[in-house]
Amino acid sequence: MDVDLVLLESSLWVGKKRYWAVLTGWHFNWTERDKKNREKMTVSVPVSEVVGVEVSQRSQSEEADREFTVFYVKRTSSRSSNQLLWALGRTQFSCPSRDLRDQWLTQLRMALKTHSPSRPHRLLVFINPFGGKKQGSHIYQSLVAPLFELAGISCHVVVTERANQARDHILKKDLTDFDGVVCVGGDGMFSELLHGVIGRTQQEAGLSEHDPTLTLQSCDLHIGIIPAGSTDCVCFATVGVNDPVTSALHIIVGDSQPLDVCSVHHGSSLVRYSVSLVGYGFYGDVMAESEKHRWMGPLRYDYSGALVYLRNRSYAGIVQYLPADPQLSSPRDKTRCLSRCTVCSKSTDRRLLAQSTNSSSLHGSQFSSDSEGEWVSVEGRFKAVSLTCMSSSCPRSPLGLSPSAHLADGTGDLIIVRDTHPLGFLTFLHRHTTTQDQFDLPFVDVHRVKAVRFSLPLGTEDNEDEDEGTVKDEGLVEDGEALSKSGSQQHLAERVEERGMTNDRSVKKKDLSFGLCCSKTPSVSVWNCDGEILPYPEILCRVHGQLVRLYARGIEDRSAPPFTNCKGRAFLHN
Numbered sequence: 001m002d003v004d005l006v007l008l009e010s011s012l013w014v015g016k017k018r019y020w021a022v023l024t025g026w027h028f029n030w031t032e033r034d035k036k037n038r039e040k041m042t043v044s045v046p047v048s049e050v051v052g053v054e055v056s057q058r059s060q061s062e063e064a065d066r067e068f069t070v071f072y073v074k075r076t077s078s079r080s081s082n083q084l085l086w087a088l089g090r091t092q093f094s095c096p097s098r099d100l101r102d103q104w105l106t107q108l109r110m111a112l113k114t115h116s117p118s119r120p121h122r123l124l125v126f127i128n129p130f131g132g133k134k135q136g137s138h139i140y141q142s143l144v145a146p147l148f149e150l151a152g153i154s155c156h157v158v159v160t161e162r163a164n165q166a167r168d169h170i171l172k173k174d175l176t177d178f179d180g181v182v183c184v185g186g187d188g189m190f191s192e193l194l195h196g197v198i199g200r201t202q203q204e205a206g207l208s209e210h211d212p213t214l215t216l217q218s219c220d221l222h223i224g225i226i227p228a229g230s231t232d233c234v235c236f237a238t239v240g241v242n243d244p245v246t247s248a249l250h251i252i253v254g255d256s257q258p259l260d261v262c263s264v265h266h267g268s269s270l271v272r273y274s275v276s277l278v279g280y281g282f283y284g285d286v287m288a289e290s291e292k293h294r295w296m297g298p299l300r301y302d303y304s305g306a307l308v309y310l311r312n313r314s315y316a317g318i319v320q321y322l323p324a325d326p327q328l329s330s331p332r333d334k335t336r337c338l339s340r341c342t343v344c345s346k347s348t349d350r351r352l353l354a355q356s357t358n359s360s361s362l363h364g365s366q367f368s369s370d371s372e373g374e375w376v377s378v379e380g381r382f383k384a385v386s387l388t389c390m391s392s393s394c395p396r397s398p399l400g401l402s403p404s405a406h407l408a409d410g411t412g413d414l415i416i417v418r419d420t421h422p423l424g425f426l427t428f429l430h431r432h433t434t435t436q437d438q439f440d441l442p443f444v445d446v447h448r449v450k451a452v453r454f455s456l457p458l459g460t461e462d463n464e465d466e467d468e469g470t471v472k473d474e475g476l477v478e479d480g481e482a483l484s485k486s487g488s489q490q491h492l493a494e495r496v497e498e499r500g501m502t503n504d505r506s507v508k509k510k511d512l513s514f515g516l517c518c519s520k521t522p523s524v525s526v527w528n529c530d531g532e533i534l535p536y537p538e539i540l541c542r543v544h545g546q547l548v549r550l551y552a553r554g555i556e557d558r559s560a561p562p563f564t565n566c567k568g569r570a571f572l573h574n
């Protein structure tokens, strides 16, 4: 049992008010005392949320020599959206003597070391200067770097000069000194870090990423996201808000949020990893269309969404899925995955148990479809088929594609929107922007799953072979060859780029949207995989529970501590 021993306590002054300050291993509290020594308001800061402690910066004087400042996480509300933000709180204390000031400094710094051990000391930071509104460098220099400095974190900063530079750096360079990697950019930049970190971890473990049945090695290197992109869905869904200061503070305090990752395979090759959306039909077409309008910045998604909606397309396909255990949770149970989520914690427990009972370790073991249950098959015409490992909430859709999805439960939510009339589909889309249930529509089904396979019905014309100058026509390698030649995810990624599915988001070989340019209505769509377009309609997706860790803690529940009162007294968490 953890005993909250008092490390130091004394009277301290904040301005003209006297406080009784108490430091335990877990909390730093200061309680105002009036002239009759009655207790008034208490401010309580968890030691884990202390950012740093400094001596007074004022010019040397006897008074300044008795002062110290504590910097900590302070919760506030955004005026416009009422979202919970983290800001830097600071309180300057004055001690009766310099000796006591030194004791406070020593004890606070020691408590930080011993009771907040998972904080990063050295980070590798990648800034995409062209993401979102092109503010990445400015955001980092003005808002984030000063906080890292205050917290004593040293950073190696790389401002990227090309797409995939961050991924390649993580795959190839020596990272021994780093506790984590951070991206300043959008979902595309996060995806680069995700591929680098997963790829490197599997390389080091000697595991093939191409085998969808293999349990991959979970990654120790944490990923931090400073939002500076267009959608910033991964940040929003794991922190609850897109705010660079909030995210920087989560990194500083060393939060650790496990995250499910979906591997997407075609034939015998890994194509990409995804954490937010693997979407065919509407979301694939929107992404392909929006690539033509990158110059519009974040607005390109609204514009392309309207265009694609007006085209009113649906696509034939066969969706097969492996259901998750319905006893554990359901996409329609109206719960939300919040910080310290019990569904995700139970998944962690099951993983730990499986690891300890497997004599060696879970990693590298086979995922057996037989023991995992029966595949279910749905054939038809679809407006959209989407798989998301998390809620995928974002400012455009505050509850997300699947509001009850979990960040770290080892499952994804499969949303099947069958062909319907345009007004019905508009209702479905519109409900993403409200609190109305988008699954409560007769043409929508949602399933919690462990794996998904998508194939085209026999006889479907694969538009790759159509008139536009196809990938095959241009003499590129066949899929199997890409794997056997390279055997590495990086090579495969290069092949994918050659095929026109690029990380620099320019559509090189042909117009993959099959959009307004084509003379006849296309029979296949493309997949949108966390914002990247995949060239293959036929894919297999497998969810890997808790494969990576982010510097985040999930969305904080405002009604839970530390927002409640304590012992009936006025009690403020900073």
Ligand SMILES: Nc1ncnc2c1ncn2[C@@H]1O[C@H](COP(=O)(O)OP(=O)(O)OP(=O)(O)O)[C@@H](O)[C@H]1O
Binding pocket: 127, 128, 129, 130, 131, 132, 133, 160, 161, 162, 163, 164, 184, 185, 186, 187, 188, 189, 190, 192, 228, 229, 230, 231, 232, 233, 503, 504, 505, 531
């Ligand atoms: N220096 C660079 N030049 C060109 N492209 C880059 C560079 N650095 C990174 N990229 C690529 O730019 C793509 C988009 O960047 P990013 O994700 O930061 O912004 P975004 O697309 O505006 O945001 P979101 O992904 O949230 O919609 C990424 O996929 C990344 O690979």
Ligand SMILES: CCCCCCCCCCCCC/C=C/[C@@H](O)[C@H](CO)NC(C)=O
Binding pocket: 187, 188, 231, 232, 233, 276, 277, 283, 287, 301, 305, 392, 394, 396, 397, 401, 426, 429, 430, 432, 433, 528, 529, 530, 531, 532
């Ligand atoms: C009539 C109103 C129509 C509004 C339609 C709103 C639908 C919003 C749904 C947004 C879901 C976003 C899921 C996130 C996906 C990201 O992975 C990806 C990469 O950034 N972004 C997009 C836009 O695909």
Ligand SMILES: [Ca+2]
Binding pocket: 260, 388, 389, 390, 405, 406, 407, 408, 409, 410, 411, 412
């Ligand atoms: Ca999940």
